[in-house]
Amino acid sequence: MPIFRYHCPECDADFELLLARFDSPAECPECGSGNLEKQPSRIGAISGGNSNSGCAMQNMCPSAGHCCSGNCGCGKH
Numbered sequence: 686m687p688i689f690r691y692h693c694p695e696c697d698a699d700f701e702l703l704l705a706r707f708d709s710p711a712e713c714p715e716c717g718s719g720n721l722e723k724q725p726s727r728i729g730a731i732s733g734g735n736s737n738s739g740c741a742m743q744n745m746c747p748s749a750g751h752c753c754s755g756n757c758g759c760g761k762h
Contacts, residue, residue, distance in 0.1 A: 690724035699724070 690701050693713035702711050712719045 691721040692724055693718055693721055695720060 687707065688701050688703050689707075689711070690699070691711060691713070692699050693716060695718040696713060696716040698713055698715040700714055702714075704711060710719065711721055713721060
């Protein structure tokens with residue numbers, strides 16, 4: 686289920702909702718208004734690089750820093 690970001694012009698609230706489908710109805714959790722503006726979603730990414738910024742150094746490497754291809758960017762392979 687996707688998470689959508691919204692802004693409510695009625696009460697000026699910004700929030701995220703987990704909806705079953707893109708076209709599911711949504712309402713503001715603050716004021717209950719259905720007049721919402723859908724906001725662009727933010728996308729996070731992890732980039733490799735020097736020995737201090739790789740995914741293994743951030744405890745995010747799925748193989749605990751022992752990637753089979755050695756492309757984690759942690760420099761410990």
